[in-house]
Amino acid sequence: MKPSSRWLLIFGAAIGLLAIVAIVLVLIGGAREAPLLPENTPEGTVQRYFLALQAEDYMTAYSYLTPPPTEKNPYEEWRSPLIRPEEKPEWKVTLGKSAVSDSEATVDVVVDIFRPGGPLENPVRTQYVTFFLKKEGTSWKITSPWDVWWLFY
Amino acid sequence: MSTAKRVYFYLVYFVALGMFAAGASILLGVCFDVITKYPALQIGAQAFSRQALSLGLAMLVIGGALWFLFWRAIQRNVSGNLAEIGSAIRKLFMNLILAVSALVGLYAAAGFLKWLVAGALLNQFPSGELARLIVTGVIWYYHWRVTEEEGQPSPDAKTLRRWYVYLLSGWGLVALSVNLVGLVNTAVLHLPVWGEAIVSGSFWSSSVQSNLSWILLGGAVWGFHWFRMARRDFDSTLRQVYLYLLAISGGAIAGLVALTTSLFKVFRFALGTLSTPTNTYFQFLGWTVPTMLVAAAVWVYHQHVTQEEAAHVQQQLSARRVHSYLMSFIGLGTLIAGLIILLGILLDVPLHAGSMVVTPGWWYNQLSVCLALVVVATPIWLYYWNRTLQMAAKGVAERRASSRRIFLYIVVGAAILTLAADLINIVYQLLNGLLQGTPGTEVLRHSKWSLQTLVVAIPALMYHWRILRQDQRLGAEVAAARKTVTVLVSDRAAELASQIEEKLGYKVHTLRYLGRKPKGFPALSDKEISRLAADIRAAPGTKVMLIATGGRILVLPYQEK
Numbered sequence: 001m002k003p004s005s006r007w008l009l010i011f012g013a014a015i016g017l018l019a020i021v022a023i024v025l026v027l028i029g030g031a032r033e034a035p036l037l038p039e040n041t042p043e044g045t046v047q048r049y050f051l052a053l054q055a056e057d058y059m060t061a062y063s064y065l066t067p068p069p070t071e072k073n074p075y076e077e078w079r080s081p082l083i084r085p086e087e088k089p090e091w092k093v094t095l096g097k098s099a100v101s102d103s104e105a106t107v108d109v110v111v112d113i114f115r116p117g118g119p120l121e122n123p124v125r126t127q128y129v130t131f132f133l134k135k136e137g138t139s140w141k142i143t144s145p146w147d148v149w150w151l152f153y
Numbered sequence: 154m155s156t157a158k159r160v161y162f163y164l165v166y167f168v169a170l171g172m173f174a175a176g177a178s179i180l181l182g183v184c185f186d187v188i189t190k191y192p193a194l195q196i197g198a199q200a201f202s203r204q205a206l207s208l209g210l211a212m213l214v215i216g217g218a219l220w221f222l223f224w225r226a227i228q229r230n231v232s233g234n235l236a237e238i239g240s241a242i243r244k245l246f247m248n249l250i251l252a253v254s255a256l257v258g259l260y261a262a263a264g265f266l267k268w269l270v271a272g273a274l275l276n277q278f279p280s281g282e283l284a285r286l287i288v289t290g291v292i293w294y295y296h297w298r299v300t301e302e303e304g305q306p307s308p309d310a311k312t313l314r315r316w317y318v319y320l321l322s323g324w325g326l327v328a329l330s331v332n333l334v335g336l337v338n339t340a341v342l343h344l345p346v347w348g349e350a351i352v353s354g355s356f357w358s359s360s361v362q363s364n365l366s367w368i369l370l371g372g373a374v375w376g377f378h379w380f381r382m383a384r385r386d387f388d389s390t391l392r393q394v395y396l397y398l399l400a401i402s403g404g405a406i407a408g409l410v411a412l413t414t415s416l417f418k419v420f421r422f423a424l425g426t427l428s429t430p431t432n433t434y435f436q437f438l439g440w441t442v443p444t445m446l447v448a449a450a451v452w453v454y455h456q457h458v459t460q461e462e463a464a465h466v467q468q469q470l471s472a473r474r475v476h477s478y479l480m481s482f483i484g485l486g487t488l489i490a491g492l493i494i495l496l497g498i499l500l501d502v503p504l505h506a507g508s509m510v511v512t513p514g515w516w517y518n519q520l521s522v523c524l525a526l527v528v529v530a531t532p533i534w535l536y537y538w539n540r541t542l543q544m545a546a547k548g549v550a551e552r553r554a555s556s557r558r559i560f561l562y563i564v565v566g567a568a569i570l571t572l573a574a575d576l577i578n579i580v581y582q583l584l585n586g587l588l589q590g591t592p593g594t595e596v597l598r599h600s601k602w603s604l605q606t607l608v609v610a611i612p613a614l615m616y617h618w619r620i621l622r623q624d625q626r627l628g629a630e631v632a633a634a635r636k637t638v639t640v641l642v643s644d645r646a647a648e649l650a651s652q653i654e655e656k657l658g659y660k661v662h663t664l665r666y667l668g669r670k671p672k673g674f675p676a677l678s679d680k681e682i683s684r685l686a687a688d689i690r691a692a693p694g695t696k697v698m699l700i701a702t703g704g705r706i707l708v709l710p711y712q713e714k
Contacts, residue, residue, distance in 0.1 A: 007295055012221075015177060019213060022180040025187040026206045034194035043194070050196040092201035095194040096276045110276055112186075114204055123179060123208070124281045 034095070042105035042133045043098050045140040050093045050109075053148065058082060061148075066134060066141040081149035088152050089115040103135040111151065154230055154237060162230075163246035166223040170250065172216025174288050179209030181284035189278040231303075239307030248317040250296050255321060258289030259370050266366035271359075308665065312391070318382045319395040325375030326400065328367050330407075330451060334443045336364040341439030347432055387462050388648065393472035400455035402476050405533075406483065408448030411441040413487075413529045420521035474551075477541050478560040484534030485564070489609050491526030494519055496605040504598055545624075550658050552629035561621045568614035575603035575610065635659050638689055640699040641666055649701065652677065656686035666701075677706075 037044035045064050052061035058079055067074035096108035109129050116123040132144040154162070183205045190198070231237045264282035268274075305311045343356040386392050418437050459473070498516045544551050551557070579600045586596035597604075624630070638661040640650045650663045677685070685706060689697050692710040700707045 007298060008224075011291065011295065015213065015217060018177065018180055018184070019210060022184050022206055022209065025184050026202045034196060037194070047194065047196060054197050054200075090197070090201045090204040092195055092197040094190055094198075094276050095196075096274075112201065114201055116208055121175075122281045122285065123175075123205070124182065126279075126281075128277070 040138050040140070042100060042107050042131075042140050043095055045133060045142065046107045046109065046131050047095060049142060053151070056082075064142055065146060066136070066143050068146055078147060081147070081152060089113050091151060105133040105135075105140060107131045107133065113151070154240075156242065159240060159242040162223060162227050163242055166220065166227060167246055167250065169216050169219035169223055170292065172212050173220045174216075174254075174292055176209050176212030176214070176216050178281070178284045178288045179205050180213060181287060182280045183209060185278065185280035185283055189275055189280065235306050238303045239305070239310045241307075241309035241313065244300075244305070244307075244310040244313040247296055247300050248313045251293060251300070252317050252320060254289040254293040254296070255374070256324070258286055258293060259374065261285035261289065262370055263363070263366045266369065267359075267362045270362045270365055308663070311389075315383075315386065315389050315391040318378050318386075319391045321374055322378040322383055323395055323399045325371045325373070325378060326451065327403075328371030329375055330371075330447045332364040332367040332371060333447050334440055336361060336368065337443035338439040339364070341443075342436060347436065388651075390471065396455050396459055397472040397476035398479075400451055401459070402479055404448040404451035404455070405480060408445050408452065409483070409487075409529055409533065411444035411448065413525045415441040415445075416525035416528055417521050420524050421518060424517040424521060471556075474541075474544065474554055475556045477537050477544065478556045480537040481534060481541055482560060482563070484530050484537055485613075487526050487530035488534050489613060491523045491530060492609045493605045494523035494526070496608055497601065498523065500597070500601050500604060504594060504601070549628050550655070552624045552627055553658055557624075558629070561617055561624070564617045565614060565621055568610045568617065571606050571610040572614060575607040578603040579607070636689060636692070636694075637696045638662065638699065639664060639697070640701075642699075642701050649677070649699075649706075652682045653686060653689075653699070656682055657689065661699075 034047065037047050039045065039048060049061055049064040052058070052064070062075055062078060065078070067078070091111060091113045094110040094112075096110060098105060098107040107130070109131060111127045111129055113125045113127070114123055115125060127150065129145065131142055133140045134143050135141075183202055187202060227243075231243070237243065261282045261284075264279050265286055268277060268279045268282070271277075300314070305314050339356065339358070339361050383392065414437065418434070422434060498519050501516065541557070545557070582596045582600045582603075583592075586592040635657075638653070638657065640653065640661055641664045642649055643666045650661055654661050685699075685708065688708045689699075692708055694710045694712050696711050696713070698709045698711055700709065
């Protein structure tokens with residue numbers, strides 16, 4: 001067997017193995033979703049916010065936000081980029097570090113947005129976002145980022 | 154295979170390989186994602202992974218099947234067929250695949266390395282980057298192995314391989330140099346010598362991590378392609394282009410820009426008109442000094458290489474010549490700019506005399522720029538122009554060179570147009586001043602720019618016009634009576650064509666002899682090559698075939714029926 005054919009055979013076997021491993025991992029390992037965190041924590045608020053967005057329950061998602069006082073119609077402004085559901089790419093959010101100081105908190109998240117492009121283009125766009133929260137009574141409200149358009153474009 | 158069939162096969166193969174690679178990258182990325190992010194708290198991971206899996210599998214299976222079918226068909230046609238292996242279309246696509254996979258893989262490697270040096274946080278694991286690095290690495294290695302095994306059996310194959318090698322060498326050298334300067338600049342800005350004026354974050358920032366990654370990758374790419382793949386490739390024109398036009402000229406220009414900026418800032422400081430706080434003023438040294446050092450290292454190393462290789466190279470004049478005229482042009486242009494600014498200051502002295510609205514020391518900045526330009530440009534112009542004069546002294550063939558003709562005509566043309574524009578403005582201002590009854594300072598003020606450029610353009614025009622006329626008298630403009638010359642040679646006598654080209658002053662066609670290699674083809678002396686060129690000129694008709702056989706060269710004039 002020629003060396004180049006031998007390499008071809010090795011690559012073919014590796015590719016077959018990759019396909020099988022990917023299917024198994026996604027169908028078994030990828031099925032795991034995060035447990036629901038307590039609602040009165042900054043991480044729990046951010047988690048519920050994204051879960052509501054994923055379920056397209058925009059009223060609930062909006063209830064976790066504190067809109068800026070300058071907006072005249074804050075809900076309509078916030079909701080407007082979410083109008084075209086057929087164009088929405090799939091996305092996932094990984095919760096990272098959080099820090100609490102008195103009535104303020106930050107939660108780091110990694111957002112991966114899946115939008116296939118050309119063959120040589122990375123189909124996953126990754127954004128590192130820090131959420132800022134403020135304590136209101138016993139619950140936490142997100143103050144920034146207030147808008148959500150970046151999740152869909 | 155016909156050319157159309159080759160294009161069809163390789164084009165479909167290229168696209169199918171892209172689909173296959175994208176599918177494999179997506180699947181591998183999903184695997185890394187599921188494994189590394191498993192302990193992390195995720196929202197929407199299930200739907201995300203399933204969508205990626207679906208697309209990855211579809212692209213992998215369909216793209217993979219198409220790729221395999223076309224690759225087998227191509228390899229069946231190629232097997233043992235030297236003409237097919239050496240075909241320009243095959244080599245174009247093979248080298249294109251090598252270049253694209255190398256560049257995509259390098260950007261992925263940079264992302265992965267940056268994540269490593271940034272502390273390797275698991276929730277930020279770059280699954281996509283690592284997947285693309287592995288897939289492009291495999292594609293590159295496989296095609297590299299194939300091309301290494303089959304070799305480069307035709308001139309087209311050699312040329313296309315060289316395009317790949319020198320493109321990647323140049324890319325690696327630029328990435329290495331730029332990021333070295335960037336890293337040192339950031340380090341200098343973080344030195345505790347700038348007082349409290351600098352407001353900055355931690356040194357270990359994203360840009361430093363990126364610089365480090367690219368230094369490693371740029372160095373590795375340059376090292377591999379330059380020291381391994383381009384080793385002993387002495388008879389390559391592209392090598393000369395890389396050496397003279399990218400490395401030597403590029404290094405010189407980068408270093409000169411940094412030197413000019415440094416001198417300007419130092420003169421400005423010495424003359425004493427600064428609005429910036431002094432403790433941060435010299436921060437520019439953070440990028441100018443490393444730029445000069447890196448540029449000098451690049452320049453010295455590649456200059457040294459050209460000197461070492463001079464003994465092996467028959468035909469390196471073209472790129473070297475372009476480099477000399479390019480640097481002469483840059484030196485002359487910079488020198489002229491400096492002199493124009495200097496004359497502007499001298500003319501401004503009587504114009505500003507007695508004026509109440511002029512700031513004291515108005516000329517400091519202009520003088521700093523002018524001194525910086527003149528100090529840098531004068532030695533550059535003198536060095537390179539002297540070199541071109543020495544080259545021109547060797548004979549009329551050098552004076553006929555396109556780069557010399559272009560240089561002289563650009564300089565003379567630009568000087569004539571500048572003079573014409575200056576004279577029109579000066580005469581217009583003078584006449585207008587006389588007719589309006591306002592001669593004096595106003596006329597001088599409105600003619601100032603024209604006077605500055607006129608005074609510099611006149612000697613520049615006179616000097617280069619004299620050289621142009623001298624070239625013309627020596628026959629530089631006489632078009633050489635060209636014949637279609639075809640040389641049939643084996644690899645062993647390949648340099649013969651370039652020697653003849655040099656004597657004739659125009660390109661000759663080369664045919665490669667594939668039969669039994671002739672024994673002991675003698676190296677021809679300069680005198681024998683001149684005699685051969687004279688025989689070609691004296692041969693009847695417009696077409697001549699040269700055949701090297703039996704230790705001598707037959708000059709055969711012919712005509713197509």
